[in-house]
Amino acid sequence: MSAPEQRRLIFKHIDEPGYTNDLACYVRHGGYEVLKKTVQRKPEELIDEVKKSGLRGRGGAGFPCGVKWTLVDRKSGKPIYLVVNADESEPGTFKDRYIMHQDPHQLIEGIMITCFANNVKQAYIYIRGEFPEGARILEKAIAEARAANFCGPNILGTAYGCEIYVHRGAGAYICGEETGLIESLEGKRPYPRIKPPYFPAVLGLYQCPTIVNNVETLCHVKHIADMGGDTYAKIGTPNNTGTRILCVSGHVQRPGYYEYEVGKITMGQLLYDVCGGPLPGRKFKAVIPGGSSAKILKFGENFTLKNKDGSTRTLTVEDIPMDFDTLAACGTMGGSGGVIVMDDSVNMVEALGNINEFYAHESCGQCTPCREGSLWMKKITGRMVHAGARPEDGTLLKSVADQIAGRTICAFGEACAWPTQSFVLKFGDEFKGYDEAKKARPADALDLV
């Protein structure tokens, strides 16, 4: 089994020797040609192209981009805003950062095409607080693009104009949730809004219709405008079109970012052929396929899926194609593309303790189940690791997680509950026997901090 070739659409020039992030280099490589053609087209045509392309959001939820644009309230008479979600905070995900650092003009071109298609006059890039360098690069790129008339008033000699602003976050994971992001952009605490009624497409930024798209998604828009929606839809697999960037981290020989057609590569190909398999002397134990909030997959488990014709097929973890639908059918998600690999050196209680700590720290504290539940789960795993573990703690953990998922204002409830639910479900024995395992450790074993 050998892996297919990478198809680098978004990451075409990433890490290319001699490729710099300034305008001249971008233009030398054919940059802004698509925008020049786009402004001669009708906006509705572009929305149509994106719909035909089947592009799904690359931020985590995989919501169809064309549908998102269609839902925008265009009759309210209020301005429409574009908000670029560059708050890449999901543990295990590191793709948007490289786009912004190494190819910022690709993003700006994608933004401008999106803005033109949706008649947006102001776009905001909400960039993660921990990306000061990215913000600086974007500021510079926007200034260059503005000077060259690619953004700002009357772009490329047309009557259309759009300003792009960079807004830095202050280091909160919840600002990646679109309504939390909007609140933060408005200068408030990033408490996610209740939906209904505050759907961004109708009541978004400053209570105006707003499109919130991920950085990678917007870069795809540029390529869709270039090649046409129908051509783009042929990349990848049906309903899982285009390419996507997979960020592999953890216990593999060659971690890193790889861009493949969606669904054209399996987990096994990715981990063994592309990333070189496990470290010497180790075996893969588990993998989280879409950022730390996605449910974990255990090597050795099988998934029986229904085919369209009613027959069934059985997949191992290695067989799962890295697309949206199959991963969802296997009970997890493609999420943000952050593939986190754990080998047999990892204790699952301690791994979950680490994840729980993150979510307890990042819960905004607005609604009860997530606020109290995430910290409780952290306290339980923390106690298990650092003090006494009880055999029944696993069951309790899962019960707490069950009380969170599906009952919160935003998807953070699921994000913090899914790891616990899946870890306990799939590695229940480790939770039950953790105290024994701890006692059996050699005296000179390293202590977890």
Added chain:
Amino acid sequence: MIQPAKPDLITVNIDGREIAVPKGTNVIEAARLLGVEVPHYCYHPKLSIVGNCRMCLVEMGLPAVDPATKQPIMDPATGKQRINWIPRPTIGCATNASPGLHIRTTTPLVKECREGVMEFLLINHPLDCPICDQAGECSLQEHATGYGRGYSRFIERKNVKPKRTALGPRVTLDDERCILCSRCVRFSKEIAKDDVLGFIDRGSYSTLTCYPGRKLENNYSLNTVDICPVGALTSTDFRFKMRVWFLKQTDSIDPESSAGCNTVVWSREGAIYRITPRRNDEVNDTWMPDSGRELYKQVRAENRLASVKVNGADSSFDIAVNAAAQLLKEGSVAVVGSGRSSVEEQFLAGKLAAVLKAPAWLVSRTGEGDGILLSADRNPNVRGALVTGLIKELPAVQLTALAAKIDAGEIKTVVSFGEDLAAAGLTAAQLAKVRVIYLGTQADATSTAAAVLLPVLTPFEKNGTLINQQFRLQKFHQAVPSLAGATDDLIVLAKLLAAVGAGTIPAEVNALWPVLAAEIPSFAAITFASLPATGLLLDSTPWAKLPFVEGETLHYKPAVPATA
């Protein structure tokens, strides 16, 4: 009365029962109409909806419609339209009635959701009910009993937060008890228009606090204590004073301005412990100013009048009434009524003035209206004096007309209903030329100089009615027994009327109201007992042309532009 426009009614189904509710009604309110409780913490009918407590999770379903034909899909088993139940629970507070909406509040999922939220709310709660002021009126206690599991699975350490933060002069915060419902934050911003509260830190460590350098000191700060569903925000005045279940509740009216906030007076064994607002959607919603809550202190204040005096010497009630009657019979009397007196007292004062052919005035008392629930007219009942006919015009700023008459020697005796004549503009020389009969509650320059001093009651010790700025007739009730040495104003007035030959008049509100109903056209067919707790709007057209001083406040818009 103007009838409200008939609202569009929408039929919803809650736990199998149907009810028609106005458009915009949410599930919590619709269920309430059916007698079904949907427990909640953060939702408050008068504040914006944030949906953060998650206690009101219910199951929701909508009638099934074929997406292609838009035709209803019928269920052959029942013959009714099929209901598509949403698998995820939905919050009732943010779900508004829509045609055919189905809600289930008793399913295992809903029960489990409530148990989960209750457990979460209690894991870091100190559970210090035995020393908590909120005990007895605490939503956490009520819902833990009603919807909780009854045991705890939490063996970790609880979070520690500040226990006694003075947010302002009147409000003390216990952060450990706070469930972060944000009612107080929303109240400060939306109702008090004083955005001082917010949360710092995040997750379970979130802590309510004031913005740096600010204090929760606006005149509505204690409403945050009322709406706090738990014991986090406490009244510094009431804190640790009394268990709420020992307190008797008496409906009353805030007498500090013509806004006429509806209140509840909480008392035990003759002592008042606190005053809280009583909901009236036409007047004060669920709010009242802090200033009105302290007025109960006048009942046992240092300067409270408790001895009948004639010419400065202690006397008995009957001797004093006779002495007063003697003065009145000598003629040349003027009446200085009060906008603080009840409708009944003003009616009898008017009768007294009529019998004695005495001119009557009212003392004006104005301040700046705050646009919320403190109106510019700080008399609660100027309109009562108009309706009862005690006065025909609005009170002048100073009693200059009375002063002129005294200077001209036309007035020998002044009857004052608790009004300090010196403060109202009479000079010492003018006061020296007259003899004052004073019916009051607190000592002032006039009471000290009075020829006859008859101590009477505060609004907390008697029954009566007031007419607020909307011309709404509202009643207040006796919360505590009257102070020894003081007599009900109505008894004093009835005695004086009898002494000057005006016949027998009932000296008790229930008995007096038939007289009021018979003699005052606005009061026709009204009795004290039948007056609704939320008051009765009177026809204001006879007084529409008067230049009332009030500006806009909650639920009140001046009919004519307020004069400066």
